Amino acid sequence: MKVLRIVANVQAPDMTAAKRFYQDILGLELVMDLGWIVTFGTNTSMKVQLSVASQGGSGTPVPDLSIEVDDLDGALKAMSAAGVPIEYGPADEPWGVRRFYVRDPLDRLVNILVHKN
Numbered sequence: 001m002k003v004l005r006i007v008a009n010v011q012a013p014d015m016t017a018a019k020r021f022y023q024d025i026l027g028l029e030l031v032m033d034l035g036w037i038v039t040f041g042t043n044t045s046m047k048v049q050l051s052v053a054s055q056g057g058s059g060t061p062v063p064d065l066s067i068e069v070d071d072l073d074g075a076l077k078a079m080s081a082a083g084v085p086i087e088y089g090p091a092d093e094p095w096g097v098r099r100f101y102v103r104d105p106l107d108r109l110v111n112i113l114v115h116k117n
């Protein structure tokens with residue numbers, strides 16, 4: 001057996017706020033919309049990963065989601081422009097990532113990160 005995809009399912013009473021955050025601010029594509037469930041993604045190939053953690057690193061709580069981007073400063077600027085409070089960072093972490101935390105409109109803690117070169 002080979003795992004082909006892992007999808008995070010986040011409960012939401014209203015899809016409007018989720019669409020604004022994940023599609024409008026972060027730039028993910030809306031790949032499926034059945035009304036009661038929406039799926040965001042990209043046309044590029046993504047790695048399948050599942051992280052299990054006892055803490056979030058650097059004394060932070062474990063985030064619900066981690067989203068790797070190619071331009072952390074751009075993501076930070078987009079979050080700030082949208083009025084999304086930054087809960088942690090941006091921080092250069094000793095394990096080679098630069099990241100910040102925000103809460104999505106569903107109150108999930110989201111780790112936005114880029115791997116440093």
